[in-house]
Amino acid sequence: DTEVTQTPKHLVMGMTNKKSLKCEQHMGHRAMYWYKQKAKKPPELMFVYSYEKLSINESVPSRFSPECPNSSLLNLHLHALQPEDSALYLCASSQDRGETGVTGNTIYFGEGSWLTVV
Amino acid sequence: EDKVVQSPLSLVVHEGDTVTLNCSYEVTNFRSLLWYKQEKKAPTFLFMLTSSGIEKKSGRLSSILDKKELFSILNITATQTGDSAVYLCAVHDRGSTLGRLYFGRGTQLTVWP
Numbered sequence: 001d002t003e004v005t006q007t008p009k010h011l012v013m014g015m016t017n018k019k020s021l022k023c024e025q026h027m028g029h030r031a032m033y034w035y036k037q038k039a040k041k042p043p044e045l046m047f048v049y050s051y052e053k054l055s056i057n058e059s060v061p062s063r064f065s066p067e068c069p070n071s072s073l074l075n076l077h078l079h080a081l082q083p084e085d086s087a088l089y090l091c092a093s094s095q096d097r098g099e100t101g102v103t104g105n106t107i108y109f110g111e112g113s114w115l116t117v118v
Numbered sequence: 119e120d121k122v123v124q125s126p127l128s129l130v131v132h133e134g135d136t137v138t139l140n141c142s143y144e145v146t147n148f149r150s151l152l153w154y155k156q157e158k159k160a161p162t163f164l165f166m167l168t169s170s171g172i173e174k175k176s177g178r179l180s181s182i183l184d185k186k187e188l189f190s191i192l193n194i195t196a197t198q199t200g201d202s203a204v205y206l207c208a209v210h211d212r213g214s215t216l217g218r219l220y221f222g223r224g225t226q227l228t229v230w231p
Contacts, residue, residue, distance in 0.1 A: 109162075
C-alpha cells in the first residue's frame with residue numbers, strides 16, 4: 001500500500017477564513033512534506049517534517065502553519081490567505097532512512113487538495 | 119538557475135509512436151533521480167534511479183540514468199492516448215540528512231489517436 005490520503009479534495013475559502021488541509025499515511029514513513037503547485041509549474045517545496053519535527057521551512061508566509069500531530073498525520077492550517085495562494089497543495093511522504101536507505105528515498109504523493117481563495 | 123532541466127517542454131505524437139524524454143541535472147550531492155507522471159492530479163511515481171546504466175522497465179515505459187553525463191531518459195514505446203500527461207523528473211540531493219527534491223519543469227506529452 002503506497003497511499004497518501006489528503007482531505008478535502010477541493011476547498012474554497014474567503015480571505016478571512018480559517019481552514020485546514022489534512023494528510024495521512026500508514027506506510028510507516030517518518031518524513032512528510034507539503035508542496036504547492038500552480039498551474040503548468042512543477043511542485044514547490046513548502047515544509048518538511050522529519051520524525052514529527054519541522055526540519056525545513058522554505059520561507060513560507062506565516063499564514064500557512066504546518067502541524068504534525070503524530071507520525072501518520074500532517075496538517076496545514078490556513079488563515080488570512082490571498083487569492084494568489086490558490087493552487088494545488090500536495091502532501092507527500094518518504095521513509096527517510098538517511099544515508100543508508102537508498103530504497104527509502106521514494107517520495108509518494110497524495111492526490112492533492114485544490115484550494116481556491118476568493 | 120534550474121538544477122533539473124527537462125526537454126522537450128512539450129511533445130505531440132500519434133498513437134503508436136515511441137518517445138524519449140530527457141532530463142539533465144546539476145546537484146552537488148546526487149542521491150537519486152525520480153520520474154513521475156502527472157495528469158490532472160498528483161504526481162504518480164514511475165521510477166527511481168540510483169545507479170548508472172541499469173535500465174528500469176515497467177510495461178511500455180523504461181528509464182536509464184547516466185551519472186557521468188548527469189542525465190536520464192524516459193522512453194515510452196507504442197504510445198497510447200492514456201499516456202498523455204506531464205512527465206516530471208526530480209532529483210534528490212543528499213545535501214542534508216533528509217535531502218531536497220528538485221523538480222524539472224516537466225514535459226507535456228500529448229498523444230493523438
